Amino acid sequence: MTWFFVRRLLGLVVTLWVVFTVSFLLMFAVPGGPYSAERNLPPEIEANFKHRYRLDLPWYEQYAFDLSRDLTGDLGMSSRLQDYSVNQVIKEGLPVSASLGILALFFAIVLGLSAGIVSALYRGSFADFTLMSLATIGIAVPSFVVAGLAIMLFVFVIPIFPAAGWGTLRQLVLPSICLGLAYAAEIARITRTGMLDALSQDYVRTAKAKGLSELMVALRHALPTALLPVVSYLGPAVAGILTGSVVIEKIFAIPGLGWHFVQAALQRDLTLAMGLVLLYTVLLYTMNFIVDLSYGILDPRVELK
Amino acid sequence: MFGRTLFLILMFVAGLAAVGWAVYGSRLPPADFSFTNETEVATVDPALATGQPEMRIITSLFEGLGRQSPKDTHFAAGAAEKWEISDDGRVYTFQLRKNARWSNGEPVTAHDFEYSIRRLLDPLTFSRYAYEGWYLVNGKKYTVASELATGDRVEVELNQEPGVANTVRGKLLLGKLVHKESSGTKSNSSAEKGGDDEPKQDIFVVDVAGKEGRFKVAEATDSVPKNVERCRQVLLDFREVGVKVIDDYTLELRITNPTPYFLDLLAYYPFAPVNRTCVEKYGSPDWIKPKNIVTNGPFRMVARRLRDRVRLARSDTYWDRSNVKLNVVDALSVDDRTTAFNLYMTGMVDWDTVPPAEVLRELLKEPRNDLNPAPQLTTYYFLLNTTRPPLDDKRVRQALSMAMDREEITRVATGAGEIPAYSLVPPSMPGYHKQECKPFDPAAARKLLADAGFPEGQGFPRIEILYNTDQAHQAIAELIRKQWQNNLGITATLRNEEWGSYQDSIQQLKFTVARRAWVGDYMDPNTYADMFVTGGENNNTGFANAEYDKLISDAAKELDQTKRMQLLEKSERMLMDEQPIIPVYFYVSRNMVRPWVRGFYNTLQDVHPIRDIWIDRSVKNDDPRPNEYMEPVK
Numbered sequence: 001m002t003w004f005f006v007r008r009l010l011g012l013v014v015t016l017w018v019v020f021t022v023s024f025l026l027m028f029a030v031p032g033g034p035y036s037a038e039r040n041l042p043p044e045i046e047a048n049f050k051h052r053y054r055l056d057l058p059w060y061e062q063y064a065f066d067l068s069r070d071l072t073g074d075l076g077m078s079s080r081l082q083d084y085s086v087n088q089v090i091k092e093g094l095p096v097s098a099s100l101g102i103l104a105l106f107f108a109i110v111l112g113l114s115a116g117i118v119s120a121l122y123r124g125s126f127a128d129f130t131l132m133s134l135a136t137i138g139i140a141v142p143s144f145v146v147a148g149l150a151i152m153l154f155v156f157v158i159p160i161f162p163a164a165g166w167g168t169l170r171q172l173v174l175p176s177i178c179l180g181l182a183y184a185a186e187i188a189r190i191t192r193t194g195m196l197d198a199l200s201q202d203y204v205r206t207a208k209a210k211g212l213s214e215l216m217v218a219l220r221h222a223l224p225t226a227l228l229p230v231v232s233y234l235g236p237a238v239a240g241i242l243t244g245s246v247v248i249e250k251i252f253a254i255p256g257l258g259w260h261f262v263q264a265a266l267q268r269d270l271t272l273a274m275g276l277v278l279l280y281t282v283l284l285y286t287m288n289f290i291v292d293l294s295y296g297i298l299d300p301r302v303e304l305k
Numbered sequence: 306m307f308g309r310t311l312f313l314i315l316m317f318v319a320g321l322a323a324v325g326w327a328v329y330g331s332r333l334p335p336a337d338f339s340f341t342n343e344t345e346v347a348t349v350d351p352a353l354a355t356g357q358p359e360m361r362i363i364t365s366l367f368e369g370l371g372r373q374s375p376k377d378t379h380f381a382a383g384a385a386e387k388w389e390i391s392d393d394g395r396v397y398t399f400q401l402r403k404n405a406r407w408s409n410g411e412p413v414t415a416h417d418f419e420y421s422i423r424r425l426l427d428p429l430t431f432s433r434y435a436y437e438g439w440y441l442v443n444g445k446k447y448t449v450a451s452e453l454a455t456g457d458r459v460e461v462e463l464n465q466e467p468g469v470a471n472t473v474r475g476k477l478l479l480g481k482l483v484h485k486e487s488s489g490t491k492s493n494s495s496a497e498k499g500g501d502d503e504p505k506q507d508i509f510v511v512d513v514a515g516k517e518g519r520f521k522v523a524e525a526t527d528s529v530p531k532n533v534e535r536c537r538q539v540l541l542d543f544r545e546v547g548v549k550v551i552d553d554y555t556l557e558l559r560i561t562n563p564t565p566y567f568l569d570l571l572a573y574y575p576f577a578p579v580n581r582t583c584v585e586k587y588g589s590p591d592w593i594k595p596k597n598i599v600t601n602g603p604f605r606m607v608a609r610r611l612r613d614r615v616r617l618a619r620s621d622t623y624w625d626r627s628n629v630k631l632n633v634v635d636a637l638s639v640d641d642r643t644t645a646f647n648l649y650m651t652g653m654v655d656w657d658t659v660p661p662a663e664v665l666r667e668l669l670k671e672p673r674n675d676l677n678p679a680p681q682l683t684t685y686y687f688l689l690n691t692t693r694p695p696l697d698d699k700r701v702r703q704a705l706s707m708a709m710d711r712e713e714i715t716r717v718a719t720g721a722g723e724i725p726a727y728s729l730v731p732p733s734m735p736g737y738h739k740q741e742c743k744p745f746d747p748a749a750a751r752k753l754l755a756d757a758g759f760p761e762g763q764g765f766p767r768i769e770i771l772y773n774t775d776q777a778h779q780a781i782a783e784l785i786r787k788q789w790q791n792n793l794g795i796t797a798t799l800r801n802e803e804w805g806s807y808q809d810s811i812q813q814l815k816f817t818v819a820r821r822a823w824v825g826d827y828m829d830p831n832t833y834a835d836m837f838v839t840g841g842e843n844n845n846t847g848f849a850n851a852e853y854d855k856l857i858s859d860a861a862k863e864l865d866q867t868k869r870m871q872l873l874e875k876s877e878r879m880l881m882d883e884q885p886i887i888p889v890y891f892y893v894s895r896n897m898v899r900p901w902v903r904g905f906y907n908t909l910q911d912v913h914p915i916r917d918i919w920i921d922r923s924v925k926n927d928d929p930r931p932n933e934y935m936e937p938v939k
Contacts, residue, residue, distance in 0.1 A: 032805030041433055042842065044449045049431045082348035083590040084611065092611040099324040106320060155651060163647035164639070166613055167332055172324075253639045253648070255612035268805040 008292075012285050019281045020067060020274070027270045028059050034079035034268045053079055053271075066274065075275035080267045086275035089260060094279075096166060097244030097256030103172055104180035105234075105241055112184040113230075116191025120226075121218060123196065131188065138185025147178040147251045164253040175252040179245055183237055190233055194226030201225070224298050231298065235291035239284040243276070333608065333616065338902070338920060339635035340656035341645035345612045346638070349593055351577035352425045352432045357658075357911070360574055362615050362636055365604040365915045367577035368623075370399050370418065370556070371568065375917040378828065378910045380568040384413050384578070384601065385556075394563025394864055397571075401554040406622040407580050409599045415556035417601075421578040422548050423447075429538060434575035437826075440567055442547030442559045450540055453509075457482045458542035461511055461520050464535055470588030475537045480513035482539075488521060488530050509539040562861040565869070566829040573827065577602075603629045603916040612638050617915070630904075630919035649897055655920075656905070656913075657897040662777060665895055666720035674900050674929065678721050679907040679938040682731050682825035683892035684833070685723075687770075687785075690817050691885050692847035695765065700757040702884040705818075707743050707750035708792035709785060711889055718780040721895045726888035730830045730877055733909060737830050737870050740877040742884060747792040754793055762794030771800050771819040773807040778820055781889070811845050821845070822892070828909065830873045831860065837880055848885035898934045900924050905934045 033055060041049060050056040054065055069076055075086035084092075115135065119128040154161045154174060161174045198204060199222050207221045244258025257276065264273035295302045343358045351363050364372065370388070374381035386402040405413035424430055426438045426447045439445040446452045453459060459482045463475040485506040508530075509520045523535040547559030560567055570576070583599035584592045591597060595606045603625070604617035617634040620626060637654060639645040642661040649657035660668075660676075668676055695701045711725035724732070727741035743749070751761070759765040770786065772778040779801065786797040797818070802810060810816050823843075825832040835841065835857050839849040853876055860872035880886070894911040901924040904917040924930070 030806070032809040041431070042436060042449060044451065045428050045431055045433075045435060048428050052429075052431070077590075080347055081345065081611070082350065082353055083593045089611060095323075102320045102324055106317075151647060155647065159651070163651045163653060164644045165637070165648070165653065250641045251644055253613075253637070253641065253644050255610055255638070259612060259640065266803050266805065 008289055012282070015285060016278060016281055019277060020070065021063075023274055023277050024063055024066065027268075027273065028062075030268070032268050034270065053077075066271075070274070070278065075278070076271035078264075078269055078272040080264070080269040080272065086272050089272060090257065090275065090279060093244070093255065093257035093260060094242075096254060097249070097258060098242045100172060100176055100179065100248075100254060100256060101238070101241035101244070103176035104183065105238065106180075107176055108180035108183035108187055109234075111180070112187025113191055115184070115188035116226075117195060117218065117223070119188065119192040120195030120199065121214070128192075132192065135185040135188045138181050139189075142247075143178055143182060143245065144247050144251060146181055147175075147248060150174050150178055151251070164251070166254050171252075175248050175254055178252075179241065179248045183241065186233065186237075187230055190229050191226060194229050195222055198222035198225040227298055228295065231291055231294050235287040236284060239280065239287045242283060243280050333635075334633075336616065336633040336635035338631050338633075338656075338915075338918060339614075339637060339654045341639040341648060341654050341658055342615070342636040343645075343658060344638060344640050346615065348590070349598075349606070349615075350589070351574050351579060352421070352430050352434070354574065355433050358636075358638075360912070361915065362606075362617075363574045363577060364602070364912075365617050365634070366598075366600040366602045366606055367574065367579070368405075368602040369571060369574070369577045370401075371572040372916070373569075373572045373910075373912055373914060375904060375914050376906050376908070378569070378572075378908050378912045380572040383572070384418075388568075390568075394565070395560055397558045397560070397567070398551070399556045399558070401556065402624060403554060404624045405601060406624065407599050407601050408605050408620055408622050409580065409583065410622065411580065411582065411599075412553075413578065413601050414553045415550040416553070417578040417581065418556050419548050419550050420581045422576065423543055423546075424579065424584075425575055426546070427540075432575065437570055437573065437575045440560045440562070440564050440570065442561050443541060443545045444547065444561075447541045447543065447546050450538065453482055453485075453539070453541060455482055455484050458545055459509070459511055459539055460542045461509070461513070461518070461539050462537045464525055464537050470585055472584045472588050472592070478511070478513045478518070479542055480511040480518075483510040483512050483517060485509055488533065508533060509536075511539070563864045564861070565866060566827045566831070569827050569829075604634065607633075612640075614638060629916055631915065634915055646897075655899045655902050660895060660897050662720050669721065674927070674931065674935060675897050676895070677907060677935050677938065678893040678895050680724060680731065680733060680909065681892045681894045681911050682828070682909045683822055683911075684726055684729055684731055685781075685820070685822045685889045685892065686726070686729065687887040687889065688811065688816070688819045688821050688846050689885055689887065690814055690819075690847055692814060693817055695757065695759070696768075696817060698757045699883060700753045701759075702887075703743065703882075704750040704753040704757070704793060705789065706884050706887040707746045707753070708789055709887060709889070710745050710788050710792075712745070713788070714781055714784055715890050718777070718784055719890060721893050723893055724891040726890045727881075728877060729880060729886060729888055730833050731825070731891045731909075734828065734830050736866060738874055739830075740874055740881050742881040742888065750792060751794075754795075759795075765793075765795045767796045767798060768817045769798050769800050771802065771807065771810060771816040773820070774801045774803045782820065814845070814847055819845075821886075825910065830870070830877065831857075834860075834873050834876050834880075837885065846885035848880075848883065850879065850883065853879050896934070898932070900926065900928045900930075900932055900935075902934070903932055905932070907934060907936075907938055 034053065054062050078084050078086050078089055081089060115131045119131045122128050151163060155163045162171050165171050204217060204222050207217045244256035246258045246262050249256045249258040260272060261276050264276060342361055346359045346362055348354050349359065349362050349366060351367055354363055368383045370383055370385040371380040372383040384401055384405045385399040387400040389398045401413065401415060407413060422438060425432050426435055426444055428448050428450065435448050459480060461478040461480065463478065465473060465475045486508045487506055488508050507521055511518050511520060519533045520536040520539055521529050521533045522538055523529050525535065529535055549557040551557055578601060580599035583597060587597045595609050598606055603620060603623050605620045606615060607618045608616040615636045619629050619632050623629065639648065642659055645657050646660045646664055648654045689696050689702050691697055715723045715725050727744060728739040730737065730739045732739060754762065770782045772782050782799050786799060789795050789797050811819055823833065836843045837848055838844065838854045838857050856872050856876040860869050863869035863872060894907060898905050901921050903919050903921050905913050
């Protein structure tokens with residue numbers, strides 16, 4: 001067990017280093033820089049600017065400098081959001097994205113699991129067909145369409161929710177549903193497949209033979225096994241959902257992190273882009289780690305070494 | 306089993322608690338007035354900011370010698386109460402009002418302005434608007450140290466003492482520059498690209514109080530040759546720059562050329578003062594945090610949440626606070642134009658700064674009491690790379706321009722009543738007659754192209770139109786491609802690049818035809834004309850003409866307004882004949898403003914100071930009486 005932790009921790013360090021290196025080289029290769037703008041800097045000031053952000057150094061020196069700074073946990077200054085350091089951007093944005101993500105996940109899990117279980121139990125029925133068709137649509141339709149429809153319906157036609165913004169629970173309802181819908185659809189499909197698989201297992205037949213009710217068998221015995229693929233799916237999904245969604249954050253004007261992911265790259269805010277990529281790596285790695293741990297809890301056959 | 310259930314319940318409770326905490330912690334009472342302020346402001350530091358969203362905040366927080374008047378954006382009294390301009394138009398003397406206060410209680414004095422202008426010019430501030438200060442005597446020489454010559458009085462700024470804020474200057478040694486020499490070692494910056502064979506003149510020999518010292522810009526960790534002292538920078542002695550504190554409340558500014566719009570420039574935010582105590586105590590960028598910032602304007606910043614809002618509250622130290630009517634103002638960062646429009650339509654904001662073009666087209670079909678597009682000081686044009694054949698031929702450039710149907714573009718592709726442009730300088734510049742290029746004339750265009758050796762477009766290479774990724778720009782580029790194809794028989798392809806790459810391509814002339822829009826910085830044709838001088842930073846066409854350069858520099862020195870305008874007209878005439886650019890249309894402003902918002906005027910620069918806005922509670926949404934904004938535009 002201890003060895004498992006240590007190995008994973010070492011893995012994280014190596015992964016972070018590889019991600020850092022690849023991202024660094026990619027960013028170094030793209031044209032333009034944080035100093036590109038409509039009002040051009042006089043050349044001397046541009047030289048100073050490059051010096052300040054160490055853009056005038058050869059790439060290996062920049063690399064060494066950035067790496068050693070990031071190692072201390074200080075991700076540097078954002079070059080576009082000049083009043084903020086990358087750490088401050090994350091500190092302000094992550095709780096917002098995470099809150100929205102938690103609500104969306106909660107919604108996705110409740111809806112997805114229920115739909116998946118019902119579909120599996122009543123396989124081939126009208127309910128199964130309807131739910132799975134909806135799930136397919138849910139996966140196929142992009143979130144900006146869902147969000148657009150939701151806004152038209154619940155903001156303008158039946159005005160029960162505010163159009164956008166952050167600060168009250170009511171403002172969170174629409175975005176979290178729109179964000180969670182695609183995840184719910186995916187979870188429903190995975191749950192259904194897992195349940196069908198589990199329901200045909202010998203131990204489920206044994207449970208039935210013991211005289212347990214249908215529902216008891218499904219929830220107590222089949223569900224934990226059926227959850228394994230859902231959990232595997234949730235690991236990376238949680239990392240993605242916690243760091244925010246560009247589309248939903250843009251449409252609902254939510255001050256999360258998702259927007260920065262794209263804008264930092266577009267505006268050549270290299271420090272911010274790097275900080276976010278590293279944050280995402282850590283989250284993704286941690287979530288996968290938790291998934292592995294939960295396998296040990298959910299499935300007695302799995303042993304962590 | 307029990308443990309697992311408990312774990313799930315705990316997770317659930319913890320999750321909800323986290324959400325509750327995040328939401329509860331960000332609750333704010335509603336504001337009196339709120340507006341959508343486009344994208345998140347990059348900074349509220351007056352010296353560093355560029356752009357409209359930043360300006361709306363900065364002009365509310367800081368007040369310069371003057372401020373932009375809400376009706377016509379000209380200079381109106383601000384921190385300065387009275388001012389005098391010398392007869393030769395070169396010396397400005399300002400009397401500051403004695404009751405102007407910083408939010409920390411300190412009086413606003415001439416020293417604050419001296420400090421702030423020096424900071425704007427300092428090359429280590431990285432101000433994009435430093436050149437606004439170059440109108441001052443020796444302003445440019447202060448920023449651009451390579452212009453220093455033997456015999457100049459200089460200030461050597463030594464490296465900072467350890468442990469001080471990054472905004473505190475190092476110790477200053479004042480002296481005379483004896484000469485510059487090379488240390489022989491290649492500096493880091495020249496190692497980067499390999500080029501730079503000339504050894505840099507990087508050692509400054511300075512005579513400080515009769516003793517010669519040798520200084521090199523280097524950090525404490527860098528190695529320097531023997532007998533050379535490290536310093537942070539060597540600049541012109543700031544006393545040589547045209548900024549002089551006569552006494553605590555009298556400031557004298559001297560400018561090189563009699564610039565008639567200099568006063569208006571001073572009302573522009575780069576010249577806003579910052580509080581030295583605050584800046585030097587916290588350092589940059591921490592001094593800007595709401596809990597640290599010290600301001601002298603009509604509002605103070607009470608909260609700022611990244612990508613959410615900047616909240617302003619009326620300052621109780623502002624000298625004219627009784628004329629500031631709004632108590633609490635919210636500037637919301639809303640990136641998406643449709644979202645901003647939704648917020649406006651559902652009554653969550655009182656002013657939508659940029660509603661989406663496709664919506665405007667629909668809205669303008671019926672009369673409204675909250676929308677009144679008006680001409681704006683912004684031109685949309687295409688840059689032609691005059692260094693690339695066949696665009697190096699004037700006839701080809703003219704043909705391209707004459708084959709472009711602007712009326713169709715403004716009718717089909719834009720939609721808020723934009724005005725087709727045949728000149729670079731927008732209409733309604735006072736005292737100026739804009740000079741136009743030849744109108745739409747496909748037959749004449751074909752003839753010009755034939756004269757240039759491409760009859761019916763035969764043999765004409767495929768040309769590429771570059772634009773930054775945006776639906777609106779794409780629509781325009783596609784229309785132009787079609788027009789050139791139909792009218793000239795030439796083929797164009799489109800290339801879009803996102804902002805950073807696009808800027809880079811333009812700077813390095815890596816394009817054939819590229820779009821560009823330019824917002825006038827001040828109400829004078831010079832803001833457009835001086836871009837196209839040889840080697841100008843925003844020229845970006847390869848256009849170089851000594852005669853043109855002379856017209857611009859003559860105009861800058863000309864005292865007589867009429868003559869100056871004539872010189873500028875001549876320069877635009879030349880630009881419109883040579884056509885390194887093709888004007889397409891002039892922008893119109895497109896604010897949506899609720900009828901209860903008063904003190905909001907349509908202005909050419911689309912500037913609307915929040916200080917002068919107030920809310921008339923007696924007005925309902927369907928009130929037919931026009932507010933100031935809805936008054937017909939002249």
